[in-house]
Every structure is written in C-alpha cells, then in structure tokens.
Amino acid sequence: MAFTLPELPYSKDALAPHISAETLEFHHGKHHNAYVTKLNSLIEGTEYAGMSLVDIVRKAPKGGIFNNAAQVWNHTFYWHSMAPSAGGAPTGAIAAAIKAQWGSFDAFKTEFTNTAINTFGSGWAWLVKTAAGKLAIESTSNAETPLTDPSKTPILTCDVWEHAYYIDYRNARPGYLEKWWQLVNWEFANKNFAG
C-alpha cells in the first residue's frame, strides 16, 4: 500500500503572517509531496513495501529510501509541532519538565533557538525525551531524525531547511525562529511527552 501525503492539520493560510500560505503551498504541496512520491517509487517491489513508515526509517540504511522516508515523517511531525493561535509559554507536564531541566522557559528557548540557528546547512532542531525521561535539545542534518534511536521520543521539531523560511524571511533564519515560537503547539508536545 503506497504512502499518501497527509493533509495539513490546518488550512494553508492558518499560520500567516508567521508562515505564509505561499510557503506552505510549496513546502507541503511540493517538497513534502515529492518525498512521498519518491519514497513510493523507491520501495516498490522491495522488502520495504508494506512496512510502516517508522519501520522503514529505522531499518533502511543511509541512502535514498531512508532520506525520503525520514523526510516524510519529519515533515508530518513538523506540521503538528505548530498550530494557529498557539505559541507562548508551555503548559502542563512539559512546562514543569522544561523548568526542571533548564531552570526557566527563557533559558530553554534560548538554547533551542541557538541550536536551530547554528545547524550547519539543511537540518532540523528537536526537543526529545531520553530513555531516562529527561528532555534534550538536538540538531540533525538533512533528513536525519531522532526517530532512528528507539530510546528517544521526539517532542517537537523546527525545520531549518532554507525552503521552510526563505520565501518569508529570506536569509534571516533568526527572524524565522523568533516567529516560530508564536506557533509552537504545546498540546502536541504534551501528548508526545506523556506517550
């Protein structure tokens, strides 16, 4: 059964003005869709056809199948990491865990922002829960994802490939990060943290 492009969890203009409908049209309609299409063509007739997306990401060696599967998963996770009328300070269990780990939300926000800004080239910034139940901030390159490590639970992600922000922010990755905080979906983060 071929993979299909998941719908965005909101309308294309729902994240404006922070992320424009034009960006989402390309990012979801072209980039994310291309990863789905490419993945389907690569796995056809292979041992990966019929596997779940997560299994493909965890089992495929470095290469085209892994890259496309991981990017399909990463992008879906990114869409859910944001929501309209979201952002601001975290609530619930994740708020307490962030405070316990970093002392304050601001300290966490600064470290996450710096990790995202300083990611070399294309990549992702992640908040993950480790096997010990602690929170950690990670940066991955290109298609790489913490999902490959079953001991970690991804909580949130911010896409810092240039296609995620170039239309709206040009070269200003820090400007994109600043606005991204106004979109963070803490409800999704709490759900992942509990899971």
Add this chain to the structure above:
Amino acid sequence: MTATNRDELQLSRRSALGLVGASTLLGAPALAASTAACAGPAVVAPRGPAGEYQLPPLPYASDALDGFLSQEILELHHDKHHAGYVRGLNSTLAALAEARTKGDYSGIKALSRALAFHGSGHVLHTLYWHSMSPNGGGSPKDGVLKTMLDASFGSVDGFRKQFGAATKQAEASGWGILAYEPLGDQLIVTAAESHQQMAVQGAIPLLVCDVWEHAYYLRYQNRRNDYVDAFFDVIHWDFAEQHLAATRQGAVQGHGGR
C-alpha cells in the same frame, strides 16, 4: 618585467592558488613568478590589512544575470550569505588564535568543523560568481579545457550530463563541482554536501554550481532541476579554461614536470 610587476603577479598568483588551498600541497609559491606570466591569476580574492579574508565584489552587476537569477537573489546571496561565510571564517581563525595563545584546545573539534564549513563556503562562493557570466553559455572554445573535458568525460556533452546529474542529486544543501585532480592530471566531477563533505582532498575546484536552496529558491522554488539546466546557459567556460591552465601549470611543475 619590472620587479614591482613581478611582485604583483606573484601576489596574485599566490592568491589564486591559496584560495583553492593548493599552494602548500603543490609547493606553488616558488613557481609563482614563472607560471603567472603565462597563465595569469584566475581568481583574485582580496585580503585585508591584517591578512583577514574579505568579501570579493561580484565580477558583474547584480542584475547582470537576470535571465537566470534575479538581482534580489544575487544581492542576498552575495551580500548576506557569502559575507556570512567570510565573517565566520575570520571569527573561527580568531578563535583558533586565541586557543593557541591560551593553550586551550577544549573547543578544537567544533572550531575545526567551523573552519572547514566557513572556509569551504568562502572558496566555493568566490568560484561560483566566476563560474557564471552574462556572456556565458554555449560550448568551450578549443583549448586545454575542452581537450581535458573530452579526455576525462568522453566529450563536453558527457561532462554536461554527469555534472548536471551530480548537481541535481547533491544531497540537501550542496554543490556540483568540476575539479582538477593533480595526481591523475585529470578532471573530475564531485558533489559536495554542505560545503566541505564528500571532497576529493587535493582536487582543485574550477567551476561550481551552488544548489543550496538560497541560490535559487526565490525564482525556481522546489524546481532545482530547472535551475541546474539553466545554469548551463550562463556557464563561464573561459574562466574555467583560464583557471585550469593556471592551476595545471603549477601542479605539473610541482611534480617536477610531467
């Protein structure tokens, strides 16, 4: 030739080779005066009074490639992105100097990574501007470049196909690179990931195509293939010819003649 002229040429020649990191490997400085007179510098990258790297000007007006890339793309790319690598390279070198002074190498791993990233970013962007020209495109004239493209790729068309495929398929943010490999005295095509990964060490980039999304996104969005196809319409063969001649002459002499 006056002494002053020779010194200037020698300086330029060193800049050209130093830029691509070949002078130490190939022992080029000793050869500089003799080769410069024949081939001339292909790339001159300015250095500041304290030896710091500086952003070289674009070799044409920022709207000169408008049929291919808009003025806005070129200005952002040169004034913001390329300038950022120059700044990153200088600040990394300053941090390394401080580490030496203090004898504290606890951050050396990150600094080495930053040096490779920003240093390669500066080299490749400098070459990228020269790899395109408002008068570019077409086919290379008869000369050493054409001869070596034929020898290394079967034909100019063979090069075009391999370079196009390698560049289109470069992973994420990367580059397509035509390089001179001095040990084999031949041309090769490599694809860089980021700026510095997947390099053939010692191979000297001659002509490069940037496929970081910032290079093309505002005009081509996700259509990287269209951008790479159109790159051939502005490709600056004459620059590659000049750069190859200068590079190769130094390299062959560096091996004691071939």
